[in-house]
Amino acid sequence: MNVKKIFWTIIAFIIVGIYIFPVYWIYLTAFKDRATLFELPPKFIFTPVWDNFDELMRYNALQAVVNSVIVTSISILVSLLIGFLAAYGLSRYKYPGKNLMLFYIISTRMMPPIVFIIPIYMMFSYLGMKGTYLSMILFYIGVTLPFAVWMSKTFIDEISIEIDQAAQLDGFTTIDFFRKILIPMIAPGLVAVLVFSLITVWNEFLMANILSDPFTRPASVALANIRGERGFNWGRVAALELIYTIPVIILIFLIQKYLVRGLTLGVVR
């Protein structure tokens, strides 16, 4: 029995390993120097260098990553704040039209983004906000909010309402109740919500492409348009891609426990 298990384990790791090979290959490429880059046969073993990363900094290519960080962090935090509050209300109380609200929230997942690009573009143009961080942030809050509400609600639902009631009798104000009781109790879940929102916003391209300008464009836009850039070089692209994708990989290992729950409630893309 044991041998069989090891056998399948090895097979599985080989298959998964082959499957994610492209990621590995690019990471490898990021450390190759100009010469090794295009060598045929392609080298697996070589002396790694930091050249590409240095060049990225010289060309100020990391501005795009900084933009990504700014836009992503602000939108996911605001989204979680608004979403958590709404989730609390929806979890605990019956409101007229509550089911309608929930349905509306889920249905936003079905919408193809393409329907939104023109009106959103027009909206932010009229407001004179084209190319600003704010326009992207406002849009992304809207994108991540339904999921934040839905996921937060599932975590809050798991807490018995008698905890709320006990806290009321204990004399906690609502805010203190959130700060000292509820949020600590569902903290890991909220972190997972943040991570899922982060991945969504961090990876988004279409709207960012439309709403940003060359100074505010996030990394996704920078990378997508990189073929036409001056001084385009696969080595630097690989380095940039490594910097761009590693954070997400690290994060999904952090929230492994919640991956299935979050993804099967509707993949957020």
Place this chain on the structure above:
Amino acid sequence: MKRKTLTWFFVIPAILYLFIINLFPLLWALGLSFFKYNLLTERTPKFVGVDNYGQLFNDPNVWLRMQITGKFILISLPLQFILGTLIAFLLYTELYGRRLLLTLFLIPLLIAPVASALFFRFLLDANFGLVNWVLSELFGWKIYWLGSEKVPILGVEYALLTVALVETWIWTPFITLMVTAGLSTIPKSVLEQASIDNISLLDKFRYIVFPYIKPILGLALILRAMDAFKTFDTIYVLTAGGPGVSTEIITFYIYKLAFQGWDFGSASALSFGILVIILYLTTIFLDYFIFKGEEE
């Protein structure tokens, strides 16, 4: 203030926000679709009722893109499902490190499509890509993965095939995840009974496994069919719709209409048309799976 009224104020911001960022633009787009509004030619939008829709319905360009979209879906969807399910079964066997494997396997799904597309753009380069090198060493082939040559047997351009394959690479893990979730609902007792009864593998699949994963597969099918229309990033990066227009699936075409042709009116109409199709697809599938489910 009463707790209940206070929490009502908590819910309002979210609802309002979604109204402004989601519902309002949707209605705006719907409204736009009834106007002739091309930023290049018209100064002011002109109301034309359902003319836009009529024109699009007769537009060969639109039909061509629908065909391309259809081919794209026909290649990528079955591939995703078969591959995804097989790997789910693989991960379902007795082995070590299942969670690690699943997490690793989810990487393609969770990193940016833009990044994934670039990975493959590099790997599939006709001249220095690793894939072609391997193929040339083994078989002496040199494939222009992003070219307009037709793939033997399938009859689509290599470019379209490549886009479909990259999308498959990205989304197969999603199917695996769903199937794994479905498999985990099979009660242990049922499995033990099956191994005691010593039935054939095929029958095992048909009668024991399949009923449990069918609802999940159905859900995944609906989701993926709808999502297929959303494919954009990979196309933008790999082919920009080309060569020619061979990889312009319908949503890419809409994008071009709007932000290269600046024809907001038609683009809105077309995007709404797609929305309707997606909704219709959803209802068909929901019907099928609810109805079928009740039959049994």
Place this chain on the structure above:
Amino acid sequence: MTTIQEYRSESESESSIAVELRNLKVVLGKKVVFEDLNMSFERGRLTVVLGPPGAGKTTLLKTIAGFIDPVEGEVVIEGRVVNDVPPSQRNVSMVFQTLALYPHMTVYENIATPLSTRGFSKEEIDEKVQSLAKLLKITHTLDRKPETLSGGEYQRVAIAKCLIKDAQVYLMDEPFINLDLKIRSELRDEIKRLAETLKKTMIFATPDPSEALALGEKIYVFMEGKIVQFGQGVELYKMPKSLEVATYVGEGLFNIFKGEILRKGSNVTFATEDFSAKIPPDILADVPSEGKYTLVIRPEDIKPRRFAEDSYEFLVKGKVYTVEVLGGDTLVYYELDSGAIVKSLVNTIYRPSTGVEEELYFDPGEVLVFNEKGVPVMKWSKSI
């Protein structure tokens, strides 16, 4: 023969009522949980609300606490109408059915919260926590997290947390469910002791009749949103106001026989397919008409011949079905010809073999007779 007088305690005066519910109507969703409900709870005493699951006990307690708003009627605590007062200001403390301890805080912090949120000094809090912990024997758990506690300890912590603050009424919602019998009776005695020493107004909800009876205080029997009886435990046991109450309070122990009453001159006989029993007419209110009735005999009032008192009369023959030893007593189950089971409580350890046939005798002065509508036709039922 029992009389009301033996069991009625001193009458209550208006001024000793701590909590009063007037014409209360509560609706949850579409369901009317109770309406036109009037209850009063004496200050400084423990009052039990006894009722089967779903009767509305939790709703009742939560309405008093303020988590549920009544549609009609008033909740009055210490003379103050509190309908519009939020729970945090009603001066109420509660042990919830789910116990609701905060998992991320230590036991000490949990017990202290009702005080620490209200600005008591550290020393004061410490003093109170320590003394309560000592009282409830949980001092050794103070530094631990709730998840590490055993069932009994967890409950005690919840009770300590409830009692630490000075409140006008203490509500306990089935605090002992899911605990095993031994711990339950320990905690029950604990609560009784606390009630007597602290002299606080307590309302204790439970679905368990034996628990209610063991607490020995005034009990409201609450079924389907209505009060069906109010009185001491003994009253409920000996003089249940309806067959419903009798069946509930007797929970599987009482012997319940459905049959007919036949009269021959001044003789009243109760007959089932298994037996005929003579009922002494002086325990009945009026001379009952013939017809369908239900006879209830408590297990301690039926004994096999050798344990029967002289005043007992013959009932029926039965075969020993099974035997249950309860502490120093034995509950013997007898099977009758028709297959009906009769339970007899013998005040010693007695182990007859299965299948042995014995003659069963009963105490005719202690039976309960109910008519078709479930109304008792006993002499005492007139004055209830």
